[in-house]
Amino acid sequence: AQKVTQAQTEISVVEKEDVTLDCVYETRDTTYYLFWYKQPPSGELVFLIRRNSFDEQNEISGRYSWNFQKSTSSFNFTITASQVVDSAVYFCALSELTYGNNRLAFGKGNQVVVIP
């Protein structure tokens, strides 16, 4: 069973529009960590954020914001006022303290295309 689901495979937006990427996870653990990574066309994965299961505060970093809701097992990512440089594949990932076997489970990614 997939532990991390990113349902939207490709999302196209016009520059300056907002875009929200959904991430739904599945775990039996009470302590776990959630991550978002960006993979631009150059190919290298860039770490964006880490959130632990006890911290449900939303976070904002510039044009990026994250909404963590344990009640719905979701950790969604919003890019506000998108720019062409935001075109990339974005991965959500889950790391479980007890049941994860030290593995980071990745979703299949959201391809974001920002049209100028």
Place this chain on the structure above:
Amino acid sequence: NAGVTQTPKFQVLKTGQSMTLQCAQDMNHNSMYWYRQDPGMGLRLIYYSASEGTTDKGEVPNGYNVSRLNKREFSLRLESAAPSQTSVYFCASSVGTPAYEQYFGPGTRLTVT
């Protein structure tokens, strides 16, 4: 500060050939990982090393071996390459497992014909 480096960047092998992918990190991280990325599959863990001197299988270890040479270096070996191993390979490192973010190298694009 180079972060995580990988060599080579590109490689073409014939079926049955062997090769070693090299990875090094200069962040004094304890844990290192090898992933493969295939279209539509996301990243899948091949092997990891939680600390120097230990290695463990990940999700897709068949056909691969690894060596944690020292704290900095973690190599991935394909003993007899198969077309199914055509993929992009990423090395990553982190302070530890499982709570810490991983930092990735630039990747190696491998084609097996």
